[in-house]
Amino acid sequence: MSVGLNIVICIKQVPETTEVEFDKETGRLKREGVAAVINPFDEYAIETGLRLREKHGGRVKVISMGPPAAEQALRDAIAMGCDEGILVSDRVFGGADTWATSLTLAKSIQLSGAHDIIICGLKTTDGDTGQTGPEMAEHLGEPCISYVSQIIDVKDRKITLKRSLDDGVETLEAPLPLIITVSKDVGQPRLATLRGRLAAKKAVINTITNKEMGMNPKELGLDGSYTRVTKIFTPEPHAGGEVIEGTPDQLADAIYAKLKETKII
Amino acid sequence: MSKPVNVGDACTGCGVCVSACPFGAITIVGDKAQIGDACRVCGACEPVCPVKAITMKKVEGPQSFSDWRGVLVYAEQREGKVHPVAYELLGRGRELAETLGEPVYAIVIGSGLAKAAEELVKRGADKVLTYDHSSLATYRDDPYSQILTEAVKELKPSIFLIGATSIGRALGPRVAAKLRTGLTADCTSLDIDPEIKVLLQTRPAYGGNIMATIYTQNSRPQMATVRYKVMTEAKIDPAHKGEIVKKSVDPSKLQDRVKILAFEAAKEQVSIVDADIVVSGGKGLGEPKGFDLIQRLATALGGAVGASRPTVDEGWIEYRHQVGLSGRTVRPKLYLACGISGAVQHQAGMKTSDVIIAINKDREAPICRISTLAAVGDLYEVVPRLIEKIKEQKGSGVP
Structure with a gap:
């Protein structure tokens, strides 16, 4: 294929720290006042997309669903080298669980043109579900390969890649279009370049709202979600115990005694 | 409907x-x-x-789910051997089912499943569905998710639990989306709401800094992936009776868009996620070679080697060893942190371990505050002595 690959990267803006506060009334996150960054796992998805473009040519489109402020995450992705950013944002999208999120993203991707490969991060550092990619694959009717550790090649509308499971590494071949979620093994994400930053500043970020999607609001956001959060609480911290000092022998003895006491050995 | x-x-x-x-x-x-x-x-x-x-048609108002009954457990298997997380799900699943007065089911997909099915009955399943076919020997996303979806549609369980292994967390969302139901990821506790009898699914989010209790509304089954080593395994009861149903495999469901070209088994015997003991090293090791010492201690204890993010970023050790927010979450019986200061991001991946022991030069390091025992000292002096003591004990034959 001479025209190259149409690559779509899904990213999410997350709080920089995970020490977050909750609004006890609504059970929702207080996102204000916390610095927001691209989900660290998604940076590996971006890196994967950029490397694919370097090797095979094409375009890297980055898409994010979130509040209007998530536009910054898209600009940061463009600064890394992505060609185009699309913000999926509408009040009716708010409060979506992974089902409603994946449905909205799938619809937006379809609206924004053809794709050969959709790349997602392994999971987000806030929600930590890893479900949105695979669920999106079902909405789109495409294959999904999770935990991709290395892309070997794309040829004749087929991709070969490796994925890392708990007990080993599989080498797989799949037809395009498809969805993959990538792990950190794909390679260290690049930093933004000066040229990229300039491009990011100038870039026009298109927004998709439900006006463009034309979906029933009942299918979206909180109303369209199958799961509901009923309670949010702070877990008991791991009880701190003793802090001991002494000679190396005494310390080793104390640890050994603790291992015995807790029946670990 | x-x-x-x-x-x-x-x-x-x-x-x-x-x-x-x-x-x-x-x-x-x-x-x-x-x-x-x-x-x-x-x-x-x-x-x-x-x-x-x-x-x-507007779908509104409360729906009746009375035709959805029972607790179904997906029994992940490798080479015909059931993953222990399935026994844990049967343990908790039995308790949930008794609260509801409903049966417990298990489903297993693979090749050569007779023994696995018998074991699942002994572990408390009232009914075991087996989908046994030579081309289902190893996990494949497409056929497994298709078969599972059809099975659930037919069985109509009220609750459907899957172990949150790497396979479970890939399979779960595929099946949930096909079934059009909710899925709660990586739960650490499950309960039945005493009033409305729905499944309360509790899971950590934000790196374990908060816990959220979630329920599934307006759809069934109530699906959750559940973290390994959190629930108590169902004990073997040879007297427990259950029905084993060998389901026929519809050839159209075997189609797989993804072709497997090769499989390379992992070098390590146990991954950090499965290990009962994890010995981790951090920047305090000073150099990549420090992991040799960590490996020796892990070997002496029969555990796996973990690592903090900086050591992985420096290339001292591979990513699969990384514990923490951007690595793996572990919950071993013992987490032994050597030369790890214990930033919030690291704690997110290990703070629910049963026993935490830290060896660190800095008594003010955050890890010391959450450790069962924190030894303030040089790991290069303490660890070799500790290894000796453990070996001495093994050598002496004292149990």
Whole structure:
């Protein structure tokens, strides 16, 4: 294929720290006042997309669903080298669980043109579900390969890649279009370049709202979600115990005694 | 329940809706439009129909789920051997089922499953469904998710639990989306609400800084992936009776768009996620070679080697060893942190370990505050002595 690959990267803006506060009334996150960054796992998805473009040519489109402020995450992705950013944002999208999120993203991707490969991060550092990619694959009717550790090649509308499971590494071949979620093994994400930053500043970020999607609001956001959060609480911290000092022998003895006491050995 | 999108008699089969459907869910069968399973009830077809034959049914109000009964456990297997997380799910699943007065089911997909099925009965399953086929020997996303979806539709369990292994967390969302139901990831506790009898699914989020309790509304089954080593395993009861149903495998469900070219088994005997003991090293090691010492201690204790993010970023050790927010979450019986200061991000991946022991030069390091025992000292002096002591004990034959 001479025209190259149409690559779509899904990213999410997350709080920089995970020490977050909750609004006890609504059970929702207080996102204000916390610095927001691209989900660290998604940076590996971006890196994967950029490397694919370097090797095979094409375009890297980055898409994010979130509040209007998530536009910054898209600009940061463009600064890394992505060609185009699309913000999926509408009040009716708010409060979506992974089902409603994946449905909205799938619809937006379809609206924004053809794709050969959709790349997602392994999971987000806030929600930590890893479900949105695979669920999106079902909405789109495409294959999904999770935990991709290395892309070997794309040829004749087929991709070969490796994925890392708990007990080993599989080498797989799949037809395009498809969805993959990538792990950190794909390679260290690049930093933004000066040229990229300039491009990011100038870039026009298109927004998709439900006006463009034309979906029933009942299918979206909180109303369209199958799961509901009923309670949010702070877990008991791991009880701190003793802090001991002494000679190396005494310390080793104390640890050994603790291992015995807790029946670990 | 009738379909949320209906095609009335006025339909002329003109096909306008077919091209309007963003999900490719509409086909013309005979001279009528037919809404297929891919329909997402987005409503795009309704306004385009020139003869107003398409109507959307509003799905509202409380629904009755009384025909969904029982707790189903997905029993992940490798080479015919059931993953222990399934026994844990059967343990908790039995308790949930008793609260509801409903049965416990297990389902296993693979090849050569006779023994696995018997074991699942002894572990408390009232009914075990087996999908046994030579081409299902190892996990494949497409066929496994298709078979599982069909099985759930037929069985109609109220609750469906899957172990949150790497396979479970890939399979779960595929099946949940096909079934159009909710899925709660990586739960650490499950309960039944005493009043409305729904499954309360509790899971950590934000790196374990908060816990959220979630329930599934307006859809069934109530699906959750559940973290390994959190629930108590069901004990073997040879007297427990259960039915084993060998299901036939529909060849059309075996189709796989993804082809497996090779498999390379992991070098390590145990991954950090499965290990009962994890010995981790951090920047305090000073150099990549420090992991040799960590490995020796891990070997002496029969555990796996973990690592903090900085050591992985420096290339001292591979990513699969990384514990923490951007690595793996572990919950071993013992987490032994050597030269790890214990930033919040690291704690997110290990703070629910049963026993935490830290060896660190800095008594003010955050890890010391959450450790069962924190030894303030040089790991290069303490660890070799500790290894000696452990070996001495083994050598002495004292149990």
